[in-house]
Amino acid sequence: MTLRRDFLRFLLISALVFFSVISFTAPALALGGKLPEIGQPAPAFTLPSSTGDGSISLADYRGKWVVLYFYPKDFTSGCTLEARRFQQDLPKYLEKNTQIIGVSADSVDSHTEFCDSEGLKFPLLSDRGGKVSQAYGSWLGIVSLRHSFLIDPEGILQERFTGVNPAIHSQEVLARLEALQLNG
Template structure:
């Protein structure tokens, strides 16, 4: 496990496969603000609300010069079904090996009903046009989160 990225330091670069085919690299988005959000699983209630929230506000994020990338360990096939079912507009990336999740420190031990397991801690990172991490939200609660991130993007 590597150190998690620190605010005001370079965000770890990555290349991951995306919904619909192809790859996305953080370094290819130079000059744009990037909202990188990690979520536990496609088509669960909180994750669906979050993805729809970001999709609903996509024009506002675009206007503020930001790209939104959602990351989970789900396969591209699952991402495509999730996107199509909910008419999602955000880019969904697949980190099946959890390499990027680990580099961003979101692959954590979690517990539910007394059982512990490894999973993604819902987290969002705001990266500026120079690839520097400017803000992070850990243990995200979905209500109001998208609006809070949008305010931070506009303020950057």
């Protein structure tokens, strides 16, 4: 029994260390691959959504700004904090004609439970094979890295964020969005 408990404790600690490394050091080391270029069209995608409306495409939001954020895993501490902050700031984004979209490799069912649990009113998309995460340089083989992108109403990538701190990230994105909209 002690051996089993020690093994489970080891697995839990290993998982926590793994997700901490992904959240803070992996983006700085560019482990996710080549990031798309600012000023170029954002990679197109269509993925299943937590909203129950089937799939969502980037093209569905033409005419709006889009905050596309990638994250490792539903229900983990950093990912939950980041999602809560985006939800808290959602009215400010909506005032700025901006849609928030989260992406991870979790299933639609997991996303739906996560949205219900946290009261999230924006879609989470299921990138099970990591194809979209790869297109955005945000894939680590089994999970998405914590990267975010600002896409303008014409579908052009205007900003990218790596090495994200979940506690303050939404405010950083909102400040950059405001600056881009003032200068645009």
